[in-house]
Amino acid sequence: MKILVPVDGSEAALDAVRHAVHLHRNGLQASFVLVTVQEPTYVYEMLLAPDAEALERVTGAVGALALEGALAMFLAAAISVEREIGSGDPAQTLIEMVGRHGCDAIIIGARGRGALRSALLGSVSQAVLHAAVVPVTIVKHVAT
Template identity: 50%
Template structure:
């Protein structure tokens, strides 16, 4: 049985990875899952206000649990075994650490689709994971609405019996 890491930030886009994983399970893959969320490191202001690192850690843990809830709910509703992990720091590095700590065999995550210029300037978690992960990484990309409309139109054109 494979153990698959699914990082999530709580967004609808992140749930695409969960849906993809469930499709694999529905097609016969036997797997268990680790859902993870990585919180940003506290800012100087947050550290000054909190005065106590344990308070910041508790806040990050709570926020991470809230953001993982939709992904965990989908997996559990499908009868899948799910572990959860929240970390703080550089997202790609923390996800590699989580994958290693939990003995994951693969990572499935969604891509934000921010484009190559933004990814080059800001960095991309999915891009960085593709290069640094010790296990295979599957990146699930959202289909753009324009692409879906064109595909639907192409399908209708091919079904009208008029040919090209």
């Protein structure tokens, strides 16, 4: 079994990583793909950047930062992971990553917004849940 674990650097995303590590420690035989998706570059960013390579470096650096905490958690648990930094619409890109990596499931964090706010603003975890062709576990963030 291969499980996609998307992160964005938030505490809610780290809750999903904690859940994945917990499942692995309790006997789940799975490999993990740790991913993050950066928003697409906007026209004004392209105009201000010295070149396309500079934009790519910045996107990569921001993506690496988003992966950093989650990667440390997997490595501390002695779990090796594949990694990918994507760019584009987050939900759609995550669905594409599932197919590209041959994942069997997704574990994703939720920010815990209320139903009304999620309905008005949309939610990556909700969009992934509806578009995915594999099982999705949404780990709700509980503030302590």
